[in-house]
Amino acid sequence: MCDLKFGKVERPILDDKFVLLRKELFEKLADEKFLYVLSTHDKGNLSKSYFYLIVDKLREAGLLMENAISFSAVLPFKASNEGIWFTDGLLYRKGKELFYINMESDKLTCSSCPIYSQCIYAIKTIAKDRDIPLIKENPMEEWKLIIDSLKKEFGEKVASLKILSFK
Incomplete structure (x- = not known):
């Protein structure tokens, strides 16, 4: 099960960084208003x-x-006094x-997904862009493969993490 959204970027592109984002804020990006503002500089019908x-x-x-x-990929994480994990x-x-x-999320299931073809398109687009071979037959397994590949790539390339001030 998942929550899947699509958007078209109208803003300029400045950078291709990987960003780690706290899960709570990542989940807000599923809100159409957040995704809309991320995509465009036009206020639309928002105040x-x-x-x-x-x-x-x-x-x-x-x-x-x-x-x-200023990103190409965003990976959500959780943090607690026990550690940080994706x-x-x-x-x-x-x-x-x-x-x-x-x-x-439990909003969509593959068996009754109304956006199945767009899901497959997204999987193939990302896999091709990142040179990730697709070997699974189920879209959920393909997404897991893509996400795990990006986590691994991030882990291999990260040299340091800068944390905002604790004040």
Whole structure:
């Protein structure tokens, strides 16, 4: 089961970084308003104050910089006094397309999915972009393979993590 969303980026692209995002904020990205603000600089039917509140949250999270998209992949994590670990989700940008999946949500199931073909398109697009061979027959297993590959890639490439001030 999952929650799957798509978006088209109208903002300029500034960077291709991997971003780690606390699970609670990652889940807010599934809200159409957050995904809309992330995708475009047009306020649409949102109030100016609410639009800029969301923009500020996206900037603080490292997803926007100078009103431009500043990531290629976002991996959610949980933190507690026991440690930090990844959760099963991904926000991925390929060119001007955004793909969001939260595999811990129960909104959609493969057997009755109304966006099955878009799901397969997203899987193939990301797998091709990251050179991930697809070997599973089930979309949920393919998503898990993609997310695990990105976690592994992040783990291999990370040299340090900068944490915001504890004050």
